[in-house]
Amino acid sequence: MIKGFRGTSLVDYPGKIASVIYTYGCNFRCPYCYNIELLLPEFYKDLEDLSEEKIIQHLKERLSFIQGVVITGGEPTIWGKRLLSLIDRLKCELALPIKLDTNGSNPEVIKILLEENLIDYIALDLKTSPQRYSELGGDFTQVEKTLDYLKDHVDKVEIRLTLYPGLIGEEELESLLPYLKPFCRIALQKYLPEKNLSGIPLTPYPKEVKERFFLYLQNHIPESHLIKRF
Numbered sequence: 001m002i003k004g005f006r007g008t009s010l011v012d013y014p015g016k017i018a019s020v021i022y023t024y025g026c027n028f029r030c031p032y033c034y035n036i037e038l039l040l041p042e043f044y045k046d047l048e049d050l051s052e053e054k055i056i057q058h059l060k061e062r063l064s065f066i067q068g069v070v071i072t073g074g075e076p077t078i079w080g081k082r083l084l085s086l087i088d089r090l091k092c093e094l095a096l097p098i099k100l101d102t103n104g105s106n107p108e109v110i111k112i113l114l115e116e117n118l119i120d121y122i123a124l125d126l127k128t129s130p131q132r133y134s135e136l137g138g139d140f141t142q143v144e145k146t147l148d149y150l151k152d153h154v155d156k157v158e159i160r161l162t163l164y165p166g167l168i169g170e171e172e173l174e175s176l177l178p179y180l181k182p183f184c185r186i187a188l189q190k191y192l193p194e195k196n197l198s199g200i201p202l203t204p205y206p207k208e209v210k211e212r213f214f215l216y217l218q219n220h221i222p223e224s225h226l227i228k229r230f
């Protein structure tokens with residue numbers, strides 16, 4: 001399940017120094033994915049599997065200076081019970097706040113994490129309009145269920161939008177408004193063309209277009225706190 005570990009990160013858990021655990025595999029195929037080593041079997045098959053014991057050992061060595069653990073991927077929730085058991089173990093043995101990055105496609109996993117109070121922060125990437133999820137191999141009805149569970153825990157949630165021109169534009173933002181509205185923390189992040197799955201990177205939006213999207217959301221969901229990461 002685990003194919004990567006970073007001991008110290010200042011950018012993956014807002015406001016915290018964190019270690020990062022990378023799981024492999026994903027049920028989506030976003031053209032802008034930059035974690036292709038963890039997405040495609042031809043790459044990840046050559047990466048070493050890291051045991052839970054090894055990860056816990058690394059984390060224990062860092063307990064004096066890390067303030068949290070981030071689990072990212074790939075898509076961690078595809079691992080279902082194995083992911084739940086890892087998080088349970090991390091909570092019991094380290095008692096550190098845990099953040100999960102997810103595409104929202106496994107509502108039942110998220111439900112258990114929330115109900116059992118195993119998770120402290122969830123960053124969910126909304127990729128495009130509901131109608132276009134099938135282009136990524138995804139099923140928006142599942143993401144919608146996840147969003148429904150998250151609505152009751154908004155203090156633990158960040159919704160992220162990657163400003164990839166092929167998937168997010170005015171039309172997509174408009175159709176996502178009802179799903180964004182309940183959440184108080186929404187981050188707009190840049191897309192990185194340097195390395196991505198499609199192999200034919202699109203030119204990122206110019207700054208003024210990104211600012212226009214930011215303003216659009218600010219005007220339509222004024223209650224939410226918008227975060228600029230572009």
Ligand code: SF4
Pocket residue numbers: 026027028029030032033034035039073074075103
């Ligand atoms: S959901 Fe994340 S890991 Fe999966 S393809 Fe999309 S960007 Fe890559």
